[in-house]
Amino acid sequence: MTIKIIEGEKFAQMLIEGANNLSNNAKSIDALNVFPVPDGDTGTNMNLTITSGVKEVKAQSKTHTGQVAGYFAKGLLMGARGNSGVILSQLFRGFSKSVEGKESIGSKDLSKAFAYGVDMAYKAVMKPVEGTILTVAKDSANKAVEFAKKNDDTIALMEAVVTEAKASLERTPDLLPVLKEVGVVDSGGQGLVTIYEGFLAVLKGEKIAETEVQGPSMDELVKVEHHQSAQSHMSTEDIEFGYCTEVMVKFEEEKVEENPYSETDFREELSEHGDSLLVVSDEDLLKIHIHAEYPGNVISAAQRYGSLVNVKIENMREQHTSILQQESHSAAAPSVPAKAEKTEYAVITVAMGEGISQLFKSLGAKRVIEGGQTMNPSTEDFVKAIEESNSEKIVLLPNNGNIIMAAEQAASVSDKDVVVVPSKSVPQGLAALLAFNPAADLKDNEEEMKEALSTVKTGEVTYAVRDTSISGVEIKKGDFMGIVEKDIVSTDSDVQGVAKELLSKMVDEDSEIITIIRGEDRTEEEADELASYLEEQYKDVEVEVHEGNQPLYSYIISVE
């Protein structure tokens, strides 16, 4: 069988299947993330990104290939999350530009489009790193161009692309030493391979065997739902279903015998009670998340199958109205203020943890987008925040290396004057914000704030999510690690010891202030103990302790 021409409808199917395949593999891609801090989120990020692309495709007419590609690219661009997500969006931005105006495409068009996408993605990345998704995309695109010269069958072409992409993926550890050390291939590259496999399957008319049907966790899904619902509700009155309801039920045999359980039917039934519905179940447990007007009905419905383990109900209208409450219920709060005050400038930043968010606000940040290491905000999150800011001049502080690209992408699509100050950590973000001067113009602010990034050293204490070895250091799962910028400088099971050793590597004779931001897993006493030790140890240095309430990081420390 050969296919010489791909029509719009077929192309749309390819995209959808590519996304499905990625989604099915997202968890295993997460696990490939090499850095042993809890940031295994490449698969999740790429999945959320491509889901946004496919949503656009599904909503539109699919007769015209060029248009379908355009919708997909637009959806990807807005949904882009994390570095791999941003690169994916750039690959298809180039792809769609290349097939723009084409009703259908042949193998030459397809190969050219892959190649054009690679060009676009390389341009978009400031410092392209080989051994990543970029390399996989490039190698396979080169192969495609080569192949299309001799063969006009798109199936054979896609087969060649997938084969080369896999081969290229296998080579990534040779290009990126950190992959080799841990013994994995690049996670973003793996994501791209799964997408291409989906494309191929549609062309061949096959269905891919689901390797591991394991979607994102309930928590992740809930976050995404809240994200989306937050974006669609502009004012309190617009909230149709007022209560964010989460119910966990333990299945009971007798009850299930009486009321046989079917996830599909139950979901169908609950959908009448509200929106943002999620139903997840296994043999033991049933978890429900829904925004409903009458949470009691939902609970009763769930109770038919077993006993209640956990129920959480939050009034979203209250949260929406009261900013204070909004801030304290980060899990469920749609973080959209009704109407932002009009100001010339808005500094928009990203943080996890109520305390850190407060620190930023006290220094004048207008909006703090919830997110960070394991929950990278998307380009669209930034675009929304920019639109809602009621300001014309915008400064974005991403505070994480993996969020910078999404911020930059948002800056480039926004009509407002937006600059990105590429802060890679919370301390850098705070230092940059300190340098912000509302009386100066945007360009001067950009310069001053960028300059301020280098005035502070960042240290982080977190824990390993699995046994691994990095730079010759053996790390056991659950051990604490002290990281300066990107280097692990201390590891141990004792968190205080790790923090102290970390600081000994950071403090020098020029140091004046140590700021400790305490994570949600550490007590006030522990932070104070650390502070007293430091005051004793470094007499000339001032020590400041703040409650950050951030997850994952026991301590975030700045030395300046």
Next chain:
Amino acid sequence: MGKVLIVTDSTADIPKSLQEELGITVVPLKVHFGEETFEDGVDLNPGQFYEKLKKADQIPTTSQPTPHQFEEEYRRLSEENPESDIISIHLSSKLSGTYQSAYIASQTLGEEIPVTVVDSKRASYAIGVVVVEAAALARKGASKDEVISRINELLEETTVFFMVDTLEYLEKNGRIGKASAVLGSLLKIKPILSLTEEGEVYPYEKVRGNKKAVAKILDEFEDRFGNDPVHVGISHAEVQGEADELMEKIKDRFNVKKEIVTNIGPVIGTHVGPGTISIAFGRSKM
């Protein structure tokens, strides 16, 4: 034509010896600790003041000299030096009524004793730079017009930065101006304050730590003055060691023609609090 006499007020932070050397008349402002009133630099020197400030349960208040005080000074000067011209240079009118009092006195005296009153729009030794440079020129026998044009030239460039330990004092005394924006911060920060062209307090920069503050200030002065001859004054509130060290640093880096390390007097001290250092730069022709 007689000579040109320079009058200023105690907030210019000009040391006694220099006042005497250049014949500068200093009119004191007042500091009130509850019921007790002191004249700045007359019956209360900086050492005594900061000692009292530490023990006081309430922050003292300050007040400008009365028009009558100025009138008396102007009369005295005129009697002692007939045919002379008086130029009276004062603390920013946005921060104090001192300029207002001097102006009223000059209006009262009218043609009888002509006095030119100047709003320096500065504080601390930034007034000092202008006053000392002007007095030195007057000493050389310059005319009133020459001295006034020199003063205007100096006012264009003379700048002062304050590194305060806390904004508490400025806030309590209502002198915070545009610097209030810095107040809500949860992080402990060191605002570098300066004065706007109109003479109001504004936050020039917010930094954490003295070293960074000093680096910022000196970079700014380097941009403005480069290697030109400068007149530098450091006034400090009870941090002599730091002030001396800073002056050494400045001398290494700039072409310093005239240097003064002095105390921040009680009136300015009331508003900025202990631990403050102010650095003033002006172009020197001394």
